[in-house]
Amino acid sequence: MIRFILGKLLYLVPTFIGITIIAFGFVRILPGDPVLLMAGERGITPERHAELSALLGFDRPIWVQYFDFLGRLFQGDLGNSLVTKKPVMTEFLTLFPATVELGLVAILLATLIGVPVGVLAAIKRGSVFDQVSMTAALVGFSMPIFWWGLLLIIFFSGMLGWTPVSGRIGLLYYFPDVTGFMLIDSLLSGQKGAFASALWHLILPSIVLATIPLAVIARQTRSAMLEVMGEDYVRTARAKGMSQTRVVGVHALRNAMIPVITTIGLQIGVLMAGAILTETIFSWPGIGKWMIDSISRRDYPVVQSGLLLIAGLVMLVNLLVDLTYGLINPRIRHK
Amino acid sequence: MTDAPARLSDAAIRRQMLAEFWFYFRQNRGAVIGLWVFLVLVFVAVFAQVIAPHDPTQQYRDALLVPPVWQGEGQARFLLGTDAVGRDMLSRLIYGAQYSLFIGIVVVAIALIGGIFVGLLAGFYGGWVDTVIMRVMDVILAFPSLLLALVLVAVLGPGLTNAMIAIAIVYQPHFARLTRAAVMGEKEREYVTAAKVAGAGKLRLMFKTILPNCLAPLIVQATLSFSSAVLDSAALGFLGMGAQPPASEWGTMLAEAREFILRAWWVVTLPGLAILISVLAINLMGDGLRDALDPKLKRS
Numbered sequence: 001m002i003r004f005i006l007g008k009l010l011y012l013v014p015t016f017i018g019i020t021i022i023a024f025g026f027v028r029i030l031p032g033d034p035v036l037l038m039a040g041e042r043g044i045t046p047e048r049h050a051e052l053s054a055l056l057g058f059d060r061p062i063w064v065q066y067f068d069f070l071g072r073l074f075q076g077d078l079g080n081s082l083v084t085k086k087p088v089m090t091e092f093l094t095l096f097p098a099t100v101e102l103g104l105v106a107i108l109l110a111t112l113i114g115v116p117v118g119v120l121a122a123i124k125r126g127s128v129f130d131q132v133s134m135t136a137a138l139v140g141f142s143m144p145i146f147w148w149g150l151l152l153i154i155f156f157s158g159m160l161g162w163t164p165v166s167g168r169i170g171l172l173y174y175f176p177d178v179t180g181f182m183l184i185d186s187l188l189s190g191q192k193g194a195f196a197s198a199l200w201h202l203i204l205p206s207i208v209l210a211t212i213p214l215a216v217i218a219r220q221t222r223s224a225m226l227e228v229m230g231e232d233y234v235r236t237a238r239a240k241g242m243s244q245t246r247v248v249g250v251h252a253l254r255n256a257m258i259p260v261i262t263t264i265g266l267q268i269g270v271l272m273a274g275a276i277l278t279e280t281i282f283s284w285p286g287i288g289k290w291m292i293d294s295i296s297r298r299d300y301p302v303v304q305s306g307l308l309l310i311a312g313l314v315m316l317v318n319l320l321v322d323l324t325y326g327l328i329n330p331r332i333r334h335k
Numbered sequence: 336m337t338d339a340p341a342r343l344s345d346a347a348i349r350r351q352m353l354a355e356f357w358f359y360f361r362q363n364r365g366a367v368i369g370l371w372v373f374l375v376l377v378f379v380a381v382f383a384q385v386i387a388p389h390d391p392t393q394q395y396r397d398a399l400l401v402p403p404v405w406q407g408e409g410q411a412r413f414l415l416g417t418d419a420v421g422r423d424m425l426s427r428l429i430y431g432a433q434y435s436l437f438i439g440i441v442v443v444a445i446a447l448i449g450g451i452f453v454g455l456l457a458g459f460y461g462g463w464v465d466t467v468i469m470r471v472m473d474v475i476l477a478f479p480s481l482l483l484a485l486v487l488v489a490v491l492g493p494g495l496t497n498a499m500i501a502i503a504i505v506y507q508p509h510f511a512r513l514t515r516a517a518v519m520g521e522k523e524r525e526y527v528t529a530a531k532v533a534g535a536g537k538l539r540l541m542f543k544t545i546l547p548n549c550l551a552p553l554i555v556q557a558t559l560s561f562s563s564a565v566l567d568s569a570a571l572g573f574l575g576m577g578a579q580p581p582a583s584e585w586g587t588m589l590a591e592a593r594e595f596i597l598r599a600w601w602v603v604t605l606p607g608l609a610i611l612i613s614v615l616a617i618n619l620m621g622d623g624l625r626d627a628l629d630p631k632l633k634r635s
Contacts (some may be wrong), residue, residue: 003614015470018470018471018474019474019477019478026490028506034367037541135365139611141618142566142618143614144570144586144607144610144611144614146570147589147606147607147610147611148588150593150596151603151604151607152597154597154603154604158596230520269479272479272482273480273481276479276482276485277481291482292574295485296575298489303486303489307478307483310478310479310482314477314479
């Protein structure tokens with residue numbers, strides 16, 4: 001097992017180096033002078049230009065700049081935002097819990113609905129339920145989620161007035177940031193109605209973000225179950241006279257779950273891309289909105305580091321998925 | 336190709352393969368519906384100038400935010416109503432089909448050609464060529480696709496062309512991986528060795544001998560990428576990074592309509608519906624293609 005983990009880690013090193021090169025190169029391949037771009041429309045004196053270039057290290061050879069960038073990266077220093085002047089790492093850590101909270105609730109929603117739907121559709125293959133749910137899944141899979149979010153706002157916020165349009169919690173509530181997770185913090189604060197407010201704010205964004213993963217998980221569960229149900233051991237279990245529940249729940253589902261878990265893990269990339277759109281529509285103060293805002297403000301240190309952090313995160317989750325996979329399935333580990 | 340017991344001409348074999356393909360494709364009702372919708376879409380895009388009742392950029396200042404014709408204040412000359420500056424929604428939606436199809440075709444073409452080329456090299460040569468190419472692909476795949484496309488567009492400058500290039504770059508690794516896997520499976524087969532012994536050059540082996548036998552998974556992936564390209568370019572347009580106003584690209588139309596969501600449902604609902612229907616049709620087709628082209632699934 002240790003060899004397996006080490007092998008996986010070693011495999012990631014070149015990928016990670018590639019990611020740092022892309023994130024680093026991104027600011028350098030921009031057309032034009034980064035200092036001029038940062039100065040914006042007001043322009044800049046030649047003295048100040050030279051001073052800033054020296055400060056940011058743009059006057060040194062490119063490979064020196066890169067190793068300098070790597071060195072600072074390993075000390076956790078990602079530079080400062082050009083707009084807020086705050087360290088990028090601080091901003092990231094402040095906003096990150098909002099995205100994690102939204103993403104976790106979304107993936108939970110997608111899994112808790114998607115897996116049972118997929119299992120049922122597989123057991124009742126060809127039934128009305130199978131057809132309806134798989135059609136729905138294909139629609140969900142094809143959904144432009146930014147439009148879906150707007151539709152939900154029109155219906156639930158505009159016409160019914162049930163849910164808030166944006167933000168994470170009502171303006172009436174204020175409490176200290178303990179964990180960064182609004183649901184937990186609002187509970188800890190003990191204020192009446194705070195938790196409900198946080199929950200109401202979370203509902204629509206998490207539904208929107210869950211839509212595509214839900215569709216993918218339901219489809220994947222169904223096909224994994226169908227494949228497993230045709231295996232010899234399932235037939236043996238049936239022949240031994242086991243109940244349908246036991247055959248499906250224990251013998252089939254457990255084995256079908258292996259590819260499904262991988263699918264769930266691989267949704268992290270989908271979730272991050274979805275978070276950009278969802279957070280923009282619902283003004284959710286997370287990493288996705290932060291990236292979009294920084295791109296349009298041309299806040300390059302933020303874009304550069306955000307790219308690096310998000311890619312690193314996706315890589316890490318994929319590694320965890322790989323490792324879990326090896327843990328569940330010894331055949332992979334010993335290959 | 337191995338010799339068939341009764342010798343058939345190449346054209347006859349091809350006809351037979353096509354007939355077999357159509358037989359399996361037709362089994363999937365959804366796929367046939369998807370194909371029909373897609374054909375309608377192509378028709379609308381090709382004949383947009385003839386079908387559209389108005390110029391998509393013409394602003395009728397006397398008819399701002401007119402609702403669709405079946406609502407009380409609707410006007411017969413604007414079947415699906417008008418937007419905030421008085422442009423005919425129906426005409427804009429019709430012209431929008433041109434954008435979506437064009438984007439899909441260009442993105443898939445670039446990604447497919449690039450991916451096939453790179454994947455063939457990696458799979459055929461193996462060794463360090465393979466390692467280097469596949470690690471670069473891994474790096475691209477480590478970024479969420481929409482995010483990488485966004486950043487690339489930020490580098491290249493917002494606009495339709497750059498959005499298409501960015502999306503194609505992001506999709507290309509999928510094709511490279513598929514091609515590589517298929518090539519590695521095929522290259523040890525006897526017909527390849529036979530071609531090699533017969534003195535076929537490397538280029539001929541790669542492109543004429545091996546590649547045609549690797550196409551099935553690539554075709555399925557191309558369909559899926561086509562629908563994702565339509566979705567992602569609409570998302571970029573929605574975020575202000577894709578096609579720029581006054582282009583009648585559906586995502587861009589949605590972005591312009593956002594502020595009216597609570598006042599004029601049609602300016603928001605219709606472009607999104609157009610995106611959903613086209614993407615759904617292409618995905619339905621993709622499912623059918625996979626059933627028809629993947630012999631493993633065929634028998635199950």
